[in-house]
Amino acid sequence: MQKRSQETRSNILQAALALFANTGYDAASVAEICQAAGVSKGAFYHHFPSKHAVFMEILQNWLALLEQQMVATLQEAQDVPHALLHMADLMQHIFEQASGKMPMFLEFWAQASRDPEVWQVVIAPYQHYQQFFEALVQRGMAEGTLEAHNSQVAAQSVTALALGLLLQGILAPTQADWSTLPKQSIQILLQGLAKK
Amino acid sequence: MQKRSQETRSNILQAALALFANTGYDAASVAEICQAAGVSKGAFYHHFPSKHAVFMEILQNWLALLEQQMVATLQEAQDVPHALLHMADLMQHIFEQASGKMPMFLEFWAQASRDPEVWQVVIAPYQHYQQFFEALVQRGMAEGTLEAHNSQVAAQSVTALALGLLLQGILAPTQADWSTLPKQSIQILLQGLAKK
DNA sequence: AGAATCATACCGACCGGTCGGTATTTTAGG
DNA sequence: CCTAAAATACCGACCGGTCGGTATGATTCT
Numbered sequence: 001m002q003k004r005s006q007e008t009r010s011n012i013l014q015a016a017l018a019l020f021a022n023t024g025y026d027a028a029s030v031a032e033i034c035q036a037a038g039v040s041k042g043a044f045y046h047h048f049p050s051k052h053a054v055f056m057e058i059l060q061n062w063l064a065l066l067e068q069q070m071v072a073t074l075q076e077a078q079d080v081p082h083a084l085l086h087m088a089d090l091m092q093h094i095f096e097q098a099s100g101k102m103p104m105f106l107e108f109w110a111q112a113s114r115d116p117e118v119w120q121v122v123i124a125p126y127q128h129y130q131q132f133f134e135a136l137v138q139r140g141m142a143e144g145t146l147e148a149h150n151s152q153v154a155a156q157s158v159t160a161l162a163l164g165l166l167l168q169g170i171l172a173p174t175q176a177d178w179s180t181l182p183k184q185s186i187q188i189l190l191q192g193l194a195k196k
Numbered sequence: 197m198q199k200r201s202q203e204t205r206s207n208i209l210q211a212a213l214a215l216f217a218n219t220g221y222d223a224a225s226v227a228e229i230c231q232a233a234g235v236s237k238g239a240f241y242h243h244f245p246s247k248h249a250v251f252m253e254i255l256q257n258w259l260a261l262l263e264q265q266m267v268a269t270l271q272e273a274q275d276v277p278h279a280l281l282h283m284a285d286l287m288q289h290i291f292e293q294a295s296g297k298m299p300m301f302l303e304f305w306a307q308a309s310r311d312p313e314v315w316q317v318v319i320a321p322y323q324h325y326q327q328f329f330e331a332l333v334q335r336g337m338a339e340g341t342l343e344a345h346n347s348q349v350a351a352q353s354v355t356a357l358a359l360g361l362l363l364q365g366i367l368a369p370t371q372a373d374w375s376t377l378p379k380q381s382i383q384i385l386l387q388g389l390a391k392k
Numbered sequence: 393a394g395a396a397t398c399a400t401a402c403c404g405a406c407c408g409g410t411c412g413g414t415a416t417t418t419t420a421g422g
Numbered sequence: 423c424c425t426a427a428a429a430t431a432c433c434g435a436c437c438g439g440t441c442g443g444t445a446t447g448a449t450t451c452t
Contacts, residue, residue: 005397024310026222030442040399041443047397051442103309110220110302113366126367149384156364156372157381163363164356170309171322176352184346185353192388200416201431226408236433237409243431247408 009047011037016054021104080140088183102170205243207233212250217300276336284379291374298366
């Protein structure tokens, strides 16, 4: 039966995710992860070559999930302004499901800014999303729903707004209604982009 | 003469800042900091009670500088839209002067999200700025330059945009013109807030 | 049996912090 | 103004402890 093996693997990943988010990558020791996962160190190093490898797998799972949700959200959008609002919905959804694990995002970002290996894994999807938003804005301008703008600037502004809200949500999770704020923010930005 | 002492202190702070930004707080060892500062470990612990204390002092210096620049920027603004654009200018200025040390911001944020002591130091100015932006938006609505909006949402959007641009600047410093992008982004958001 | 999976004991490197002692600067008495 | 004592600034070897990772033996499945 390889079921147990899979469960062990999954337990390790889950425990590592929680600890990385709560205490940070460095502070979370392998021993702690093993204890939280109910697994021995031997099992840990049987399934993963290093602590860093666990981090990378969590990162890639996260990116894959993001990609998947993004594509899904996309497919139910005709109008460009509505597509952006759908994105805001997606964001709210991410906020809700990532309870307590959002600081992990900071960990990803910090490591990406230092470790070239992590950077390469992160930068590709980042550019991908960026280009996607750019195309979206261009489509909006073509279909006449958006005012003429530098589409790159517009795309970066959208991304920045999303990232900034995420950051604020990490630091001050009780200071705003994070279930409605993303949508309202995007709406303001949209009014700046939209044709009147 | 206490000049030597002050220089040692300053060297330690400078070296610590660079190393924290480049490799992160945990990865930067006290020994490394001392070597980079050209100072012995004894000197380090003569001037600071702990590594953490050095971090806190850097953080507070940073917050003080931010506050000071913000107040200065403020005083030369009459119109609310212009005040926001001045803020964008300030941001560009911060980007330029913080060459290479911007990842330190991530370090601040990450630690604040975990260590209650750091959090308390960070959250006060954060709320302060937030309230300031809120007041600014309300003033704009009163003076008739801004459309009616939930001022809290508007303030959080402005902050989010700034934070998000900062994050992007850290990860992809070569992918955009960071000397003009803040202003352009704020302008778009402003169009969403402004009265037509 | 034998391969995959897991447990335990252990290793060497490194880290933050301490400490006894030394150099340098400031202070005070003559 | 000179000097000796007191205070401050600095040095670097060292310590207890933790960490990521390994080696090796026990278990469990096929």
